[in-house]
Amino acid sequence: xxxxxxxxxxxxxxxxxxxxxxxxxxxxxxxxxxxxxxxxxxxxxxxxxxxxxxxxxxxxxxxxxxxxxxxxxxxxxxxxxxxxxxxxxxxxxxxxxxxxxxxxxxxxxxxxxxxxxxxxxxxxxxxxxxxxxxxxxxxxxxxxxxxxxxxxxxxxxxxxxxxxxxx
Numbered sequence: 001x002x003x004x005x006x007x008x009x010x011x012x013x014x015x016x017x018x019x020x021x022x023x024x025x026x027x028x029x030x031x032x033x034x035x036x037x038x039x040x041x042x043x044x045x046x047x048x049x050x051x052x053x054x055x056x057x058x059x060x061x062x063x064x065x066x067x068x069x070x071x072x073x074x075x076x077x078x079x080x081x082x083x084x085x086x087x088x089x090x091x092x093x094x095x096x097x098x099x100x101x102x103x104x105x106x107x108x109x110x111x112x113x114x115x116x117x118x119x120x121x122x123x124x125x126x127x128x129x130x131x132x133x134x135x136x137x138x139x140x141x142x143x144x145x146x147x148x149x150x151x152x153x154x155x156x157x158x159x160x161x162x163x164x165x166x167x
Contacts, residue, residue: 006032007029010028010032011028017066018161020070024070027077027081030079048166059166060143060146061145061146062146062166063143063146064089064142064145064148065146065147067086067146068146068148068151069150070082071083072154088143090147090148092120092141092144094145121134149161
C-alpha cells in the first residue's frame, strides 16, 4: 500500500530502472521525509516461478545489475544504498574467482583457495540452511556478471540495459 501524494511528491517510480524499483523508490520517500512501515504479517506471496536453473541464474544476474545501478545512483548517500551488496557480488563472484584461476596457473597448490567457497557455504548454513547458503554463495557469480554488465554499459558504452527477462 502506498500513499499517492507521497509517490507523486517524489516523481513516482523511475522508469529507467530494470530492477530494484521499489527499494529505490522507498529510499527517495525516506529522503523526502516520509516513513516506510512494514506490517509483521504475510499479506502476499511472490511466486517468481523459477523452475529451471537458467531462470534462477538470469534473475540473479538481474539482481546484480540492480545492486550496481542502485549503488551508482544512491551509494554515496548516508544510506550507502546497495554498496555492500555490490561489493560482495564483485569480490565473491569476480575478484576471488579471478585470483583463484590466476594462482592455479602459477601453482597447483593454489587450488586450496577454492576451499573458501565450501567454507562460506558452511558458515552461512548455520544461519539460513544448507540449500539457501549454497545458492546464495553460487549466486555471487551471476550477481557479479550483472554488476559488471551495468558498469560496462553505463561507463564504457554510455547506454542503458533493456529488461533482463528470466521467464
